[in-house]
Amino acid sequence: MTIMNEAAVSEAEKEIEHLMTLHPKGFDMSLDRITRLLEVLGNPHLKLPPVIHIAGTNGKGSATAFCRALLEAGGYSVHVDTSPHLVNWHERYRIGVKGGRGQLVSDADLADALRRVGKANAGQQITVFEILTAVSFLLFSEKPADAVILEVGMGGRFDSTNVVPNPAVSVIMPIALDHQAYLGDRVELIAAEKAGIMKRGRPVVVGYQEFEAARDVLVSTAERLGCPASVYGQDFTAHEEFGRLVYQDEFGLADLPLPKLPGRHQYANAAAAIRAVKAAGFTVTDAIMEKAMTTVEWPARLQKLTEGDLLRHAPEGSEIWIDGGHNPSGGEVIAEAMVAFEERQPRPLYIIAGMINTKDPVGYFRAFTDIAEHVFTARIRGSDAALDPVVLAHSAYDAGLVAEPAGSIVEALQEITRRQVPGSPPPRILIGGSLYFAGNALADNGTPPT
Template identity: 60%
Template structure:
């Protein structure tokens, strides 16, 4: 948090009383929801989104297309980047939405905390109960709910009958909670698959992940829609082409940069075409242009960071932090490099549950230098010296820096070469959130 608010004060009080981390179980959140009158049973038609990479982007595409189709949509995402309020976007009319206001969030958090009566529970479980309280109290045509961690025992997985389940690409991440093999992680993500509920599976780079998800869907009787089999998308002549058994849609490229966003957009389109509100082609096209998702290949175009960079420099941020995300980011940077060549400098911070060598390996041969920095918003941040060693192990030149600002200055001071440098700040959503907050760019 970068600002003082009533809601932040209420949540800070929770953090002082309850564990901040994850203790995967549904018993506690179901008990709390019962005490609150079961708001999770009074939701509008809901799309439930799980996955390792891309679930936030798919959620953003779902909202953008539904709102372009004049639907009133609630959206839950996690984690937030700057302010707690980002997790709760409430429909404010046909095709419009807003972040929850501070008073409403503070009151909902207080009600949930009081209903819990001091019993053991995690903060995420209370905040998830708040999601369902808000979504049940405010009218909407639809809701989009992003999983927090995993799927099977995630606190969001109490919706008995979603309209559609979506699973985005799966790779290694959060191994201490979900398992150290892709098939184990896929089994956890696949826990959101429900009997009779259509499940849309995004592109999977690991065949074993697709096999696990398909097996779960077959076992519980969930209709399957799989990227590469039932739908797909590609870029052609500077446009995006989506195709499924209903035909082709010729679309502009998504506003979010990167080839992986074409796949994410296609996954969202497929989910909506299997849901209660199939959008018009015009709404899908409009959604490609209005979608926004903070902290994912986002360019910083103003503010104090740009002021200290070399004249003409580019600064990008991306919260990706696992090997799969590293590959997607590196591919996007390679496409940028084909269009406009610039020397690339990574500024990276990570927490100690990640695989830095795997992440950095994606940038081998691309980055001129890596600067490793502390993650100020997390006590679990990796030491910059240790992180620099991981980058060196991955074949990159690296050195620690005290801050993002110091890293930018180290490159920019006396920079006279043409073209100007391209910076990518990456490796942690905590780091990206801190950068956005200090640069005055909190999501609205």
């Protein structure tokens, strides 16, 4: 595995650090500043290949990964914009390669684009996320590709990615409570914000929705805008049958391998991606779908560590899983996967968690109340919003779990090792609670995304 060294990332990181001293990191719900900046840059967002625009509370990253796998399996080149990154800023920008696997942007190209965007902004008020979005439009408009997959940062209606006027398809993945301070405290309000990426007359794919109120808002918005809509459970669906994934829509039925990404929730995510790529006008054969299910990759989403430094600190034979899920609904999905693993191979479950202060830690931990043996909490490195481990441990306790703070992920693993009773089964260890914390784990393990 190729790991980007410090010298290789230094120029782009210096540019980003400089921008952070000039502009706020947070969100400012308006499109005025990004629109002004893009005009100075020559409106690169109007010069993109066909765009698959993906929003949602949960599952949008997985849908992005499945869409990329499907397109690359079909021989298409695809640019991919995602956020946040796990270890290196470069992860946010994957540049398409014709007939092959897209590559993370080079440090030279990223540093150059950052300088050009910073110069174009000329010191005017803007957020760092808006600058990073402008960078993606600049990079993707200047390098040929067959498609762009554009992941919404937060919300939809006022997200800085929402300046693309005619996406090939808009995709709304599962909606739940998250970012309530910005998006509202009811799922229908959050759904209305996510639905803001729909464009009049353009195709829409609505993924699985746990909440009927959210689904109703999405469907009614699509109808109002005259968008051809495909809705999970109505126009397409997927389920497991005899150890295979069965996908079905009006074009027929496909018998596929189970996705490489573990967890039953990935069946619906895969289905939404298949439908989205079809709706965007790309060819999707059974052979393409089969290849995509076996090649899809998405770090820190129920990622099992098979190599790296962290395994050395855990009891011999341990399973270590990393997942960036960070809200109550995400916790429920991860807990369901842990239960399924337990049914196949019983092991004691330990959780090592780090979270930021905009989340609902008690709600997240509550999903693990009856299945986790012990929780260790640690601080997220590199985040001003990181929760204090003692406070986070109290949240786990309030959810009915036995918990204690630790100095780091490694210290938590070492404590689990000290508690291991000879002859007892090695543990299953989940490191999660935040994508930022998952990124810390991958960095500690020496296996950042490539």
